[in-house]
Amino acid sequence: MIKLPGLIDPHVHVREPGQTHKEDWNTATQAALAGGFTAILAMPNTNPPIFDRDTLNLGLGAAKLKARCDYAQFLGAGPQNASKVAHLAKESAGLKMYLDSTFGELRLDDMTLWQSHFEHFPKNAPIVLHAESRTMAAGILFAQLYDRPVHIAHISLKEEIFLIKKAKERGIKVTCEVAPHHLFLTKSDIPAIVGAGLSPALTGRGEVRPRLTVQADVDALWDNLDVIDCFATDHAPHTLEEKDSDTPPPGFPGLETALPLLLTAVDEGRLTLDDIIKKMHTNPKKIFNLPEQKETWVEVDENATYKLRASNMHSRCGWTPFEGMQVKGRVTRVVLRGKEAYKNGNVLAKKGFGKNLRRWDTNHDNKA
Ligand code: DOR
Ligand code: ZN
Numbered sequence: 001m002i003k004l005p006g007l008i009d010p011h012v013h014v015r016e017p018g019q020t021h022k023e024d025w026n027t028a029t030q031a032a033l034a035g036g037f038t039a040i041l042a043m044p045n046t047n048p049p050i051f052d053r054d055t056l057n058l059g060l061g062a063a064k065l066k067a068r069c070d071y072a073q074f075l076g077a078g079p080q081n082a083s084k085v086a087h088l089a090k091e092s093a094g095l096k097m098y099l100d101s102t103f104g105e106l107r108l109d110d111m112t113l114w115q116s117h118f119e120h121f122p123k124n125a126p127i128v129l130h131a132e133s134r135t136m137a138a139g140i141l142f143a144q145l146y147d148r149p150v151h152i153a154h155i156s157l158k159e160e161i162f163l164i165k166k167a168k169e170r171g172i173k174v175t176c177e178v179a180p181h182h183l184f185l186t187k188s189d190i191p192a193i194v195g196a197g198l199s200p201a202l203t204g205r206g207e208v209r210p211r212l213t214v215q216a217d218v219d220a221l222w223d224n225l226d227v228i229d230c231f232a233t234d235h236a237p238h239t240l241e242e243k244d245s246d247t248p249p250p251g252f253p254g255l256e257t258a259l260p261l262l263l264t265a266v267d268e269g270r271l272t273l274d275d276i277i278k279k280m281h282t283n284p285k286k287i288f289n290l291p292e293q294k295e296t297w298v299e300v301d302e303n304a305t306y307k308l309r310a311s312n313m314h315s316r317c318g319w320t321p322f323e324g325m326q327v328k329g330r331v332t333r334v335v336l337r338g339k340e341a342y343k344n345g346n347v348l349a350k351k352g353f354g355k356n357l358r359r360w361d362t363n364h365d366n367k368a
Helices: 027-034 053-066 080-089 112-121 136-145 158-167 180-184 188-195 215-223 258-267 271-285
Strands: 004-005 007-012 037-042 070-076 094-098 127-130 150-152 176-177 297-307 325-335 341-342
Touching: 004 176, 004 271, 007 027, 007 094, 027 053, 027 325, 027 341, 053 070, 070 271, 080 112, 094 112, 136 150, 136 158, 158 176, 158 215, 176 180, 180 215, 180 258, 258 271, 258 297, 258 325
Parallel strands: 007 037, 037 070, 070 094, 094 127, 127 150, 150 176
Antiparallel strands: 004 297, 297 325, 325 341
């Protein structure tokens, strides 16, 4: 048995409010615990998006009632809300800025709109950028111009890891995360993800933003693991009906497959356990300024060998792009703040057990 600290996923699409047919605070946090995560940071591209006091209260209200693991909620940067979100910074996981096209309404095309957020948002509160390729280069330039940290979400390209490496060498305050699907899949896996039974024309199950890449990009990520601060799932559940439609939304679920895939890489000698602890606990805790979760750990059977199956998972979306993949390493038990929260396939933490990590009073209270 291996004991890991409680893992932190800084990038989860919980889908509540508004899209609870895909996922909600109950099912997302069940999936999190089953995947070895004791804290998740929730993205704001819900419906409505979380971008002001009322919508933040809406999201946090649902989380308070339903979450089974600990959490914090991101605010979304919109064209008009720079001073509003700056005032809510302390109550949030941070500010998410969508600088490239993606799922949902939050999008900032014009760099003058980026400017007002960089001017207003407190320097000690996290800013996360969805910024791909050249947009990412512009985002890094903003970090330098405003002399403040930025965290780049889900990097996937060779040119991106190259740029982040160079920026870090220059002392620019940039950190980054990689999602397991960009480490373990390429676009040549899309036919297998789509599955044998479906029309090959329906490639929606392979749609994700950033897109799956080619082997040279995947190799560049593996070759530069030291530049990668965090592994983040970008858990983005959509139903199979939606994924197999003519207008498939992009996104893969990932909470319940990340750790088994990464433990398999440890078994293969491509990664160390220390890498997992750093990139899934120590670094996200530091980057997002999260409190210690006392008496919290994850037990793993490192020898369990099995195939990933959506039918064994807790996410409401009911599918995984990793279906049938052979892995080695299984989460057997999770203890969160002294309580057994998950054991052998069963989530034991009750709805409402999860705490908002941005409420100072809860951070000083170690009891359920
Ligand atoms: O594939 C994606 N899905 N990329 C994103 O940036 C958004 C996400 C979602 O919310 O579905
Ligand atoms: Zn995302």
